[in-house]
Amino acid sequence: MNKNLKILVVDDFSTMRRIVKNLLNELGFTDISEADDGKTALPMLQQGGFEFVVTDWNMPGMPGIDLLKAIRADDKLKHLPVLMVTAEAQREQIIEAAKAGVSGYIVKPFTGATLKEKLDKIFERYAAAA
Amino acid sequence: MTREPTVTPEQAARHELIHRLQEMSAALQCGDDALFSERLHALLRRREESFYVHIARITDDLKKAFESLESDQKWNAIASELPDAGARLEHVSQLTEKAAHHTLDLVEDSQRELRVMGESLGLLGTLRARLLMASAGSGALMQLSTDVQQLEQQLQGHHQSLRGKLSELAQSQEYQDLSGQILRRVTHVVREVETALLKLLDGRQPAQAKSSAADRGLEGPTIPGLGNSAIAAGQDDADALLAMFSL
Numbered sequence: 001m002n003k004n005l006k007i008l009v010v011d012d013f014s015t016m017r018r019i020v021k022n023l024l025n026e027l028g029f030t031d032i033s034e035a036d037d038g039k040t041a042l043p044m045l046q047q048g049g050f051e052f053v054v055t056d057w058n059m060p061g062m063p064g065i066d067l068l069k070a071i072r073a074d075d076k077l078k079h080l081p082v083l084m085v086t087a088e089a090q091r092e093q094i095i096e097a098a099k100a101g102v103s104g105y106i107v108k109p110f111t112g113a114t115l116k117e118k119l120d121k122i123f124e125r126y127a128a129a130a
Numbered sequence: 131m132t133r134e135p136t137v138t139p140e141q142a143a144r145h146e147l148i149h150r151l152q153e154m155s156a157a158l159q160c161g162d163d164a165l166f167s168e169r170l171h172a173l174l175r176r177r178e179e180s181f182y183v184h185i186a187r188i189t190d191d192l193k194k195a196f197e198s199l200e201s202d203q204k205w206n207a208i209a210s211e212l213p214d215a216g217a218r219l220e221h222v223s224q225l226t227e228k229a230a231h232h233t234l235d236l237v238e239d240s241q242r243e244l245r246v247m248g249e250s251l252g253l254l255g256t257l258r259a260r261l262l263m264a265s266a267g268s269g270a271l272m273q274l275s276t277d278v279q280q281l282e283q284q285l286q287g288h289h290q291s292l293r294g295k296l297s298e299l300a301q302s303q304e305y306q307d308l309s310g311q312i313l314r315r316v317t318h319v320v321r322e323v324e325t326a327l328l329k330l331l332d333g334r335q336p337a338q339a340k341s342s343a344a345d346r347g348l349e350g351p352t353i354p355g356l357g358n359s360a361i362a363a364g365q366d367d368a369d370a371l372l373a374m375f376s377l
Contacts (some may be wrong), residue, residue, distance in 0.1 A: 011307070013227075013306070013310055013311075014227070014231070015227060015231060015234065015303055015306045015307055015310075016209040016303070016306075016307040018231070018234050018300075018303075018351060019234070019300055019301060019303055019307075021302055022238065022241075022297070022300045023297070023300070023301070026293075026297050034337070058311060063144060076211070079151065079231040087307075087308055087311060103201075108304060108307065109301075109304050109305075111301065112297055112298075112301060
């Protein structure tokens, strides 16, 4: 696993961004940027350089599902791994995210072990596809 | 002597309708278009009048319901308390966010210290290895080296354990995200109810109800910016006020 990945963490709650960043630090990832909404995240992604996105679902400006769809619709961004970390656990939403091309889905509350497990799974899949 | 059966209003109306229709039918058969047209318009007018009477009755009932709503002081009191309720919910959200960030600050500081401790443990291992090399032939020194190794292992264990606990402590602050989302939704509902209720009450400011709400007050600690503006903002302000009374 490449620990030098440039990661963007997107969540409208600053405490959650810190928690995810802290967990990623503990796993060895140090190049982490933050955005407080899908609306602010998308231009950051379009500027380039990011290799992984961790996003919440419920955000006032642009929800995570719309950010995911925008990423998948952009030729320059469509290959980005996108991990959703969200309190939304309804079956329909998980299916919608899967259909929209999410790379992984974590339901809050979650543990560091779960985050590591999902990250490992995503990296394995991407390595196999490469 | 037989009594004549009583005719209900509905039966009377039906008889009249039958009579009118018979007149219209006769007028048509005779070719009297004018009479037919006059009877038809009379029939339609009666139907419209009945419809308007019904509408007027519903309008009157609605008006009475609104008057009752406006005059019911309970609704005015609720309308005056809702802005406070919304502001208190937002304040709780801010309080929890602040507390969670403070905890995360302490966690991150502790993690930094733990990393330094980890580096020191590594150094200790190096020193122990040097001690072991220098202890050739000396039983006492070898024993010292073994003792140091045991201590090192214990410290490594504590280091790992603390690292895990700090990570969990950071993780546990996610309550603020989940509770914050719920509070946000409830605040939104409160604001919507406030808007709708004030619209219903015709946007009036119920002065009487406000003073009774202030007297009663929503339960809970003083919230800066809410209610009475003449409150001490912090300890310094409280001390300054107390100093005026030589306390």
